[in-house]
Amino acid sequence: MxxxxxxxxxxxxxxxxxxxxxxxxxxxxxxxxxxxxxxxxxxxxxxxxxxxxxxxxxxxxxxxxxxxxxxxxxxxYLELGWKPKDENDTKFLQYCSVCEGYKAPRSHHCRKCNRCVxxxxxxxxxxxxxxxxxxxxxxxxxxxxxxxxxxxxxxxxxxxxxxxxxxxxxxxxxxxxxxxxxxxxxxxxxxxxxxxxxxxxxxxxxxxxxxxxxxxxxxxxxxxDWILEKANYRREGTSEKFVYPYDLGVKENIFQVLSLTCTPIGDGITWKVRDDCDQYTLTCEQIAQKAEKRARTRVYKIIRPATGSYIPLFSQGFKVCLSPPCTDEPRIKLEVGDTVRVTRWRKHWLFGERESPSSVAINNENTTSKSKSNSISPKRLPRGWFPRRCAVELVQPDDDRGTIQYNEDEEISGSYDQHQESDEHNHVDCQEEKKTK
Incomplete structure (x- = not known):
């Protein structure tokens, strides 16, 4: 469902x-x-x-x-440049380089509105x-x-x-x-x-x-729903079970949204959670999923040009046109010789980000500088869907996987923090925080 x-x-x-x-x-x-x-x-x-x-x-x-x-x-909308009152809590949150601030729990960046919601x-x-x-x-x-x-x-x-x-x-x-x-x-x-x-x-x-x-x-x-589905999938075959922090029971769940006046409850940043969870349970899970997504990234080389059309009938044929991804995410135009870092796969389509020749240099410069300022955001590279028959997979060293910018989730095009090394570190911090509690 x-x-x-x-x-x-x-x-x-x-x-x-x-x-x-x-x-x-x-x-x-x-x-x-x-x-x-x-x-x-x-x-x-x-x-x-x-x-x-x-x-x-x-x-x-x-x-x-x-x-x-x-x-x-x-x-x-979450205010631009938002960050939690306690600076130590930033390690449990994701950073949005478009809004130049941290994403509060349950907030996501919408590429249509171009704001964190x-x-x-x-x-x-x-x-x-x-x-x-x-x-x-x-x-x-x-x-x-x-x-x-x-x-x-x-x-x-x-x-x-x-x-x-x-x-x-x-x-x-x-x-x-x-x-x-x-x-x-x-x-x-x-x-x-x-x-x-x-x-x-x-x-x-x-x-x-x-x-x-x-x-x-x-x-x-x-x-x-999608985050929870991935959380359960990650734990298949283990005794560990992910507990969704905002499920307070049917009655309380309804009162969290509906009222006679339809006015919103709370401030949209701090939420009531279960006794066995905390405000950052879900965000820590997102960070862990992001780290695994980085490990799944594969590099493809373009061998046939992609027009960027939603219905590439004349260039790709009927099979590709009859099985498009049901999403309004963009289709990207690619030329022969381009390289793309792919994070999602369909039978006839791939989703990824076109790699800039200078992306590795930019990433290395940001990593070695270790700037504490979050106001500098990396240049966003073109990303979207393209026909699978246009590309072949390349063997890529694991050390190069940190140069891609990632979506926040499968539906919403978010922006990744310029500090590429922080995913694994934040994941460890989240796990340690849970153990101390």
């Missing part, structure tokens, strides 16, 4: 903006058609008809209100913003009211369609009070079209709502 969540978000994220604009237009079409048919199906001159119309307008208003609040409130779940293209600490409740409420409103719209449109196509029968048998719906050609087409769209919204948005409710009940974001 975790992979299903990531796949659904990835597919939505790849939808171009004209299609999103069309989707919003479709929602308006469903709303206006539902109101038009409701006036005939259940006229508002009766108490029931008035309540029905009031309920639909209320649901529509709440959907729009929560949509706007989720959009303009935002997820909550508090308790980031994902970047949502519908609200053109991230979903996280400050707007998670608004976003979930938006999904809930949209689904409930679409269910009511589906009922109204089905009832209207049934009465409309049986209007002559009602008139023939003298049931004039039921022959209130009459169709023209375009009203019939729009009614059927709107009904199909309303049912589609119930299914599609209902799936997103399910994933969000499940995440709230577990007190886990989509990114933390």
């Amino acid at each position: 975790q992979n299903g969540t990531q796949l659904l978000i990835g597919v939505i994220a790849t939808i171009p903006w004209p299609v999103r604009l069309l989707f919003k237009g479709i929602i308006k079409c469903v709303t206006l058609m539902t109101l038009y048919m409701s006036n005939m199906w259940w006229p508002p001159n009766t108490v029931g008809g008035l309540l029905n119309k009031f309920l639909f307008l209320l649901l529509s208003s709440l959907t729009v209100f929560n949509f706007l609040m989720a959009t303009f409130t935002g997820a909550g 508090k308790k980031m779940d994902h970047h949502c293209p519908w609200i053109n913003n991230c979903v996280g600490w400050a707007n998670h409740a608004y976003f979930t409420s938006f999904l809930a009211f949209a689904v409930i409103g679409s269910i009511q719209a589906s009922i109204i449109l089905v009832g209207s369609f049934y009465r409309g196509i049986h209007r002559q029968w009602y008139l023939y048998h003298g049931q004039f009070q039921l022959a209130t719906v009459h169709f023209g050609l375009w009203s019939l087409i729009l009614c059927i079209f709107s009904l199909g769209l309303a049912i589609g919204v119930v299914i599609a948005v209902g799936m997103l709502l399910y994933f969000q409710i499940r995440a709230i009940m577990r007190n886990r974001t989509g990114i933390e």
Whole structure:
């Protein structure tokens, strides 16, 4: 189910903006058609008809209100240059060279917003913003009211369609009070079209709502789902078990996000954790995963040019185009002779960072200087997906693996600290800290 969540978000994220604009237009079409048919199906001159119309307008208003609040409130950005009050705690945190500060627990860098986001779940293209600490409740409420409103719209449109196509029968048998719906050609087409769209919204948005409710009940974001999955995978075959620090029980987990006013809980930096964990349990696990990711890095040499296209039909063929990675991460353009450090593999695609000829020299200079200042950030190199058939793997000495910049996680493009030697050191510090506690 975790992979299903990531796949659904990835597919939505790849939808171009004209299609999103069309989707919003479709929602308006469903709303206006539902109101038009409701006036005939259940006229508002009766108490029931008035309540029905009031309920639909209320649901529509709440959907729009929560949509706007989720959009303009935002997820909550971590301030630029942030660092913990206790300098000793920096060894448990990752550094973001873009924001030039440390990443607080549960914070991640979003390449779309270009900022570190508090308790980031994902970047949502519908609200053109991230979903996280400050707007998670608004976003979930938006999904809930949209689904409930679409269910009511589906009922109204089905009832209207049934009465409309049986209007002559009602008139023939003298049931004039039921022959209130009459169709023209375009009203019939729009009614059927709107009904199909309303049912589609119930299914599609209902799936997103399910994933969000499940995440709230577990007190886990989509990114933390992936971190936990990797944590459990690392411990397969051992007696060690990773304890997720933010799972406080279903009831308490819900209260950590949802409230009547939808206002965020806490400051987005310090979180309630289980008694057997601490504030940095998850960040220490991320550092350990980062160190293992460095060990998995493989160097590839480009033997065929990659165009950087999302659908390289003419250059790579149908097999590559029919099995793309379901993510909005960039595709990079590569030339013959380029070298790429790869960290993720798919059947027909690879994800990596193109290596600059001067990257080794820059890294060695930063390592030997051992500057204590975190204001100097390394130059970010192009990274993204490219077709697997364009490259062959090279044998690379282990000592050269420290020159690559890494993503913070599989979905969000973060930035790695310029002090490349700190991963293993931080991992040891985290383990020692746990033992002392």
